[in-house]
Amino acid sequence: MSSLPIAGTTPWIRIADARDHLGGAVEVRGWVTHHRSSGKVQFLVLRDGSGLMQCVAGLKDVSTDDWEAAARLTQESSVVVRGTLRADTRAPGGVEMGLQAVRIVALAEPYPISPKEHGTDFLMDHRHLWLRSTRQQAILRIRAEVVGAFRDFMDREGFLLVDSPIFTPSACEGTSTLFETTYFDQKAYLTQSGQLYQEAAALAFGRTYCFGPAFRAEKSKTRRHLIEFWMMEPEWAFATLEDVIALEERLLVYTVGRALEARAEELKSLERDTTKLARVKAPFARMHYDEAVARLHAAGLPFEWGSDLGGTDETVLSEQSETPLFVTHYPAAVKPFYMEPDPADERLSLSCDCLAPEGYGEIIGGGQRMASLELLERRIDEHGLPQEAFEWYKDLRRYGSAPHAGFGIGVERTLAWIAGLDHVRETIPFPRMLYRLRP
Amino acid sequence: MSSLPIAGTTPWIRIADARDHLGGAVEVRGWVTHHRSSGKVQFLVLRDGSGLMQCVAGLKDVSTDDWEAAARLTQESSVVVRGTLRADTRAPGGVEMGLQAVRIVALAEPYPISPKEHGTDFLMDHRHLWLRSTRQQAILRIRAEVVGAFRDFMDREGFLLVDSPIFTPSACEGTSTLFETTYFDQKAYLTQSGQLYQEAAALAFGRTYCFGPAFRAEKSKTRRHLIEFWMMEPEWAFATLEDVIALEERLLVYTVGRALEARAEELKSLERDTTKLARVKAPFARMHYDEAVARLHAAGLPFEWGSDLGGTDETVLSEQSETPLFVTHYPAAVKPFYMEPDPADERLSLSCDCLAPEGYGEIIGGGQRMASLELLERRIDEHGLPQEAFEWYKDLRRYGSAPHAGFGIGVERTLAWIAGLDHVRETIPFPRMLYRLRP
Numbered sequence: 001m002s003s004l005p006i007a008g009t010t011p012w013i014r015i016a017d018a019r020d021h022l023g024g025a026v027e028v029r030g031w032v033t034h035h036r037s038s039g040k041v042q043f044l045v046l047r048d049g050s051g052l053m054q055c056v057a058g059l060k061d062v063s064t065d066d067w068e069a070a071a072r073l074t075q076e077s078s079v080v081v082r083g084t085l086r087a088d089t090r091a092p093g094g095v096e097m098g099l100q101a102v103r104i105v106a107l108a109e110p111y112p113i114s115p116k117e118h119g120t121d122f123l124m125d126h127r128h129l130w131l132r133s134t135r136q137q138a139i140l141r142i143r144a145e146v147v148g149a150f151r152d153f154m155d156r157e158g159f160l161l162v163d164s165p166i167f168t169p170s171a172c173e174g175t176s177t178l179f180e181t182t183y184f185d186q187k188a189y190l191t192q193s194g195q196l197y198q199e200a201a202a203l204a205f206g207r208t209y210c211f212g213p214a215f216r217a218e219k220s221k222t223r224r225h226l227i228e229f230w231m232m233e234p235e236w237a238f239a240t241l242e243d244v245i246a247l248e249e250r251l252l253v254y255t256v257g258r259a260l261e262a263r264a265e266e267l268k269s270l271e272r273d274t275t276k277l278a279r280v281k282a283p284f285a286r287m288h289y290d291e292a293v294a295r296l297h298a299a300g301l302p303f304e305w306g307s308d309l310g311g312t313d314e315t316v317l318s319e320q321s322e323t324p325l326f327v328t329h330y331p332a333a334v335k336p337f338y339m340e341p342d343p344a345d346e347r348l349s350l351s352c353d354c355l356a357p358e359g360y361g362e363i364i365g366g367g368q369r370m371a372s373l374e375l376l377e378r379r380i381d382e383h384g385l386p387q388e389a390f391e392w393y394k395d396l397r398r399y400g401s402a403p404h405a406g407f408g409i410g411v412e413r414t415l416a417w418i419a420g421l422d423h424v425r426e427t428i429p430f431p432r433m434l435y436r437l438r439p
Numbered sequence: 440m441s442s443l444p445i446a447g448t449t450p451w452i453r454i455a456d457a458r459d460h461l462g463g464a465v466e467v468r469g470w471v472t473h474h475r476s477s478g479k480v481q482f483l484v485l486r487d488g489s490g491l492m493q494c495v496a497g498l499k500d501v502s503t504d505d506w507e508a509a510a511r512l513t514q515e516s517s518v519v520v521r522g523t524l525r526a527d528t529r530a531p532g533g534v535e536m537g538l539q540a541v542r543i544v545a546l547a548e549p550y551p552i553s554p555k556e557h558g559t560d561f562l563m564d565h566r567h568l569w570l571r572s573t574r575q576q577a578i579l580r581i582r583a584e585v586v587g588a589f590r591d592f593m594d595r596e597g598f599l600l601v602d603s604p605i606f607t608p609s610a611c612e613g614t615s616t617l618f619e620t621t622y623f624d625q626k627a628y629l630t631q632s633g634q635l636y637q638e639a640a641a642l643a644f645g646r647t648y649c650f651g652p653a654f655r656a657e658k659s660k661t662r663r664h665l666i667e668f669w670m671m672e673p674e675w676a677f678a679t680l681e682d683v684i685a686l687e688e689r690l691l692v693y694t695v696g697r698a699l700e701a702r703a704e705e706l707k708s709l710e711r712d713t714t715k716l717a718r719v720k721a722p723f724a725r726m727h728y729d730e731a732v733a734r735l736h737a738a739g740l741p742f743e744w745g746s747d748l749g750g751t752d753e754t755v756l757s758e759q760s761e762t763p764l765f766v767t768h769y770p771a772a773v774k775p776f777y778m779e780p781d782p783a784d785e786r787l788s789l790s791c792d793c794l795a796p797e798g799y800g801e802i803i804g805g806g807q808r809m810a811s812l813e814l815l816e817r818r819i820d821e822h823g824l825p826q827e828a829f830e831w832y833k834d835l836r837r838y839g840s841a842p843h844a845g846f847g848i849g850v851e852r853t854l855a856w857i858a859g860l861d862h863v864r865e866t867i868p869f870p871r872m873l874y875r876l877r878p
Contacts, residue, residue, distance in 0.1 A: 012677075014597055014645070029677035030645070031839045049645025049676065050597060078841040080677070105677075106810070106840040128639035128831045129838060131601075137644065144600040151590070158453055158489060161583040162570075165869040166605075166652045167667055169876045181620045181629070183666075183876055184658075190620070190629075197869055200567035200878075205576065206453070206469070206488025213605045213651060219623075227622075228606055237488065238451075238468035238519070238544075371545070392567045392878035399568060400470045401545040402517040430604040430636055437608045437622055439639075439831035 010082050016050035018085055018095040025084050028053060028097065029105075031132070032077045035070075042070050044099075045092070046079065047132065054091040055081055057099035066102040076132070078105035120425075127430055128439050138266035139426050142419050145263050147211075147411060149255040150232050154209045157247070159234055162201035164194025164210040170389035177217045190215040193408060196338075196393050198235035199369060202404055203396050209234040221434050223423040224311065224361065226412055228432035235406035241340075241350040241368045244405040245326055248354055248364055249282050251409070252324055256280045259418050272420040276358060279322045286326035289348065292317055308334035309353070314361035324363070325355045337379040340368040340403075352407075356417035363414045366407020373397035449521050455489035457524055457534040464523050467492060467536065468544075470571070471516045474509075481509045483538075484531070485520065486571065493530040494520055496538035505541040515571070517544035559864075566869055567878050577705035578865050581858050584702050586650075586850060588694040589671050593648045596686070598673055601640040603633025603649040609828035616656045629654040632847060635777075635832050637674035638808060641843055642835050648673040660873050662862040663750065663800065665851055667871035674845035680779075680789040680807040683844040684765055687793055687803055688721050690848070691763055695719040698857050711859040715797060718761045725765035728787065731756055747773035748792070753800035763802070764794045776818040779807040779842075791846075795856035802853045805846020812836035 010027045030048030044055040088096035167188040179190040194210040201208040211232040296303040332349040339349035351367035412427040425431045449466045469487035483494040527535035606627040618629040633649040640647040650671045735742040771788040778788035790806035851866040
């Protein structure tokens, strides 16, 4: 199998490009998803990763060897086929292939995933094969589109990609949820956020973002938690809370619009109600923390002013909104030490979370960062953090301090909302969750 | 400093966009890189991250307060200025601002980095500030361009981004250079390569790639080694060694072309000899391993047939080439267990490394993967690896096995070559090297 069984001059095409080759003879390489025979006609459906294609062979269309090869095909067997393409509205993708040659690359053993219901653990154990299902293919194609949209948007807004490091020497918000490793003669921690480094980058380049994996060793087993997840974190020098709220709004409008346009077929196959996504237009709803508390009280929840919003609180607030919802001015005590205080009420911070609608909850956390060296030093003390570890970070206030603001947006939670998924475990190719590290 | 000192209706522009606003009054927010006064005229050069702008104030152009503020400005102080833009070929970027207002956002303390020579350790300790230098800005802008070129190229070739996981449960090529962490009740390792997962992805989606950080706990202190680096790894089902060699060639031609076009100014500021980059055109030079050995012998090196190429060997081979050089068919013994054997000589593998010219050495490693389950199982045994850890990987040969091939390309080594840098430490925003974990 070091070379392929059909070597010829017929062009190898992707199924996604089949419409460009109607009437022509082409070669397709892929895997059998369905096979049936009516005695004189055999039908194959092939997946090549770009789409599905129905192929038909009459007894006289192919050689006897090829006819018998086709008859032996099992689900997920790999094949190379040659034939001519014709439009057929009944076929998936609207194109059907009349087969001229069928060559087996490898016959698959009996495939463990069948259309019947499997338990989640079984599917997760077989994630390397589960990826081949129509549903997982649709989700991961939308994921790639969301990631591409995030990047393209930031690039067009003049933000420069400046990767934050994954290994960090100190824990910026406590060590309890950090993964630790031995880094030669010292300890290193895996990043939970690239933000502090983006602040350095933004004061050098004005507008920057990082985009990479982040890690939280949280013993949470909810539909919103992954141990390893991907996050984009833009940071903007000379920008205020209001500037980044407007930026977040543009980013989400762009991303949802692009998913609706470029991945309409995948959203349809997931039975996503896209009329709800079509309502994601500026201006988004927004709500001061005080108002959020009042709403929660009105909904009968025993919420205490000063606490952080929990998953249930976010669900209640975001169920009431058609657009994403900005909740602003959280109490400083529930936000990290570097948040700029609200000049109107020092107990509050210039922070903003964005909650996705339909009950999905937080997808973005952000705000304005502290510009004053003196206040920053006080906060580091108040949080019981070592000043020494933050000397470099404090340098950003010694040399050219400026108001600056930014946010972090999670790929998986954003995707769960856009694709309308119940659980984040399907939003990432190889999920890492509590006790789930395989395959 | 929670809001900015000039609140008005003048548009805030980026210096990079200054040419679009000639004749108009605009606001710029940035940092002072140079300041001098002739008594009646003050000159400022500002950096806003998108470019540099020269600003001029006559004594009568601005208020007394602003004049005195300008006089106090230190290097890296942050300011907001307002003025009108005029073309001036002597100014950096070709545009000069006639100042109307100068407001200090924050006066910088005496800046530790001066034009005098600093030692590498000093600069690395101050990486968060060193990023502001013209040289580092140029390098990291080219980096973002290279990353963007990699992604855009793969997307256009029909490859789907499918992120490989960072946490892996087992060590695919031995544990000696792996970072280990405690993952709840088990051990996890940080990825050195996402390739095995890309093979699963490619057999589901046909053409995929991942792009993320990778980690090697190597005690190497050379100009080519980073502990944490970024790598793109495409994988292509039904493709052969020749297919991926052609793909790599197209990728590099595209990437170098885009850097030459989009980052001409930055390459110039780095004094890169771009005539050498302009010669990077297909077809690239290529050489069978046997020929590489002969060349090394001809150059007087005591190289033994059967060993892997070392840094010096790569330098010698790639110095002789104008284009990147493909070295193919390495001995199976020096490549990972999953390489497809060369049918023409079973001692060799269907592998290919790409060496950047001018002595830069390996930037890509790749080849065709083993398609046979039986052979794969034998190789896993021969390498002393546990079969159990690879059951999922072996599934890829049980269900729809096919020839497939791919490669990994390192961002930092590719950038070092394109930007003409002596050492990879400047190619990544926050380098992680042996004993170097800060800032």
